Amino acid sequence: MIPLSRSNEVQQLTYDDIKAATDRITGHVRPVAVAPVDPETVHTALTDRLGAPDGRSEAPCGELWFALEFLQHTGSFKARGAQNFIQAHREAKTLPDAGVTIASGGNAGLACAWAARQQGVRATVFLPTVAPAVKVAKLRELGADVRVVGAEYAEALEACTEFAATTGALASHAYDHPLIAAGAGTLLEEIHTRIPGLDTVVVSVGGGGLFAGVATAALHHGIRTVAVEPENCRALNAAVEAGRPVDVPVDSVAIDSLGARRATALALHAARQEGVHSVLVPDSEIVRARQTLWDHHRVAVEHAASTALAALTAPAPHGYRPSGDEKIAVVLCGANTDPSDLAPALTNRS
Template identity: 50%
Template sequence: MITRADVDAAAIRIGGRVRRTPVLEVADSGATMFKLEQLQHTGTFKARGALNRILAASESGELTGAGVVTASGGNAGIAVAHAAAQLGVPAEIYVPVISSPAKVRRLHELGAVVVQVGNEFAEAYEAARKRVADSGATFCHPYDQPDMAAGAGTLALELWEQTGGFDTVLVAVGGGGLLAGVAAALEGQARTVGVEPTGARALHDALAAGRPVDVPVSGVAADALGARRVGDIAFEVARRTGVRSLLVEDADLIAARRHLWDHYRIVVEHSAAAAMAALTSGAYQPAGGERVAVVLCGANTDPSDLV
């Protein structure tokens, strides 16, 4: 469980180490503003959580000479590799074989040891956990760790300060670290709405079941939103703060990604287009005068199909 206090502490800890990403004011398809977090170090919001996790582990004495290990569809691994390189810590990243070649290439460029195993995130996760048990390395969970989620939530603090406030924020959901951080940061101030592909609906099904449950994973965003089960932190924060989950089809993700390029020359990956897809598909329909923020959370993609 995390609260606003955890997010505030994370903001202090990582201050000066992350980019203060810009906000674009818009009036299109129901959106009022875009938080351009795809411009963050490593191309996603995950740099915030990774830096917060490793710095907090160093402060507490949890960090060992064996370095850090994580499992990822790609983006969390890139973030951990970046944070580890910045802090002089060895990093070993486990990713499924379906991870985008662009993401795997970036991991190598950052100096991480990369291990590709399994066809889904869950298989890479199990291999990473075994490596931690065998090596004594510090585990950086890609989403279900308080420091990871609180670090991600710092973007919501920035967004609120930059805009003077809003009514609703739309956030893509995979394992739920970003959602948990944002919802905790904005609790009592604004609504947080999660958006998931129909082929990776871990939060949606957890809320319906009253507990996290395993779900099948497929679709164009599976490399980034491919968690088989939503994190416990995300589930508890979502239930506490009244988050709801909206579902969009793969075709909606593709169309929203194209819309962002055609209208704004903004390049994002399919997973990051999920929040925008809630608006362009009509899954979320703002009320009159409602101020709606859309978090564009990642851009680690091959843009060749956009031009």
């Protein structure tokens, strides 16, 4: 059983943790929608821009699905972990009068504020200056006390930690808590049910909460996990390389959601499991993948979400190369974005 408070001794999740989270949050979050995609559509979009990648003339995989988790409450998968965290503390009667507090690039803060409001609990959210204005505005709509501190997530986290210590507020975390990761892992449980015979799930990685939960559930079901990071926000990839969590510089178009300096011990443990692949993609391919989602599917997502798709569309030596008959689900994890920069692609066709 996962303890309610974080502990340095808790460095792995179990499938039982995912199942407990599933039981806890069912009926409180939106079940994930999945959509089949013609792999040839993605291949055509890529060749239109770059020519045939790696000399391939065929579609990138046998069967491709999108997991539309951006339709989740507050626009991202983070609602799952936040709901699990708040519900667990509500059950244990450990929600303090000072409420909950969290540091976030935006999405985790939104989820925490939403879950807290459902339980009638105050939420104080610390954000770095890179947090998009659309996320700040939505946080205030949810009734959160929003505090913008520092240029990076790590600085906002430091301020949040001090706030919790001085006020007695319950400190949640954007990704580094087993209850948060277990809640995120419920997404794979639903995907597995909706896509029989799934071979591979592709997911973008920041600090590693979503990845740790998804990979833990995927291992149980014999599903491969592809963990995708921007080249210059490679906390998990660097941890795997070093054999321990290490600090990395962060600089990417997806920094607001994937800009963690260090991956969690939970994520590193999950990355060492059988069937996990860690890959990196350049920002240029993240931007192209996001534009492809809009041009061909009219889906407007964050750069963090398109990072996962970029693993399939980026030319070698980047990304992930599936077998021709592989059944793949790409998690589109969030859509808290300003879509105005996608409009020129539509205008050019008028």
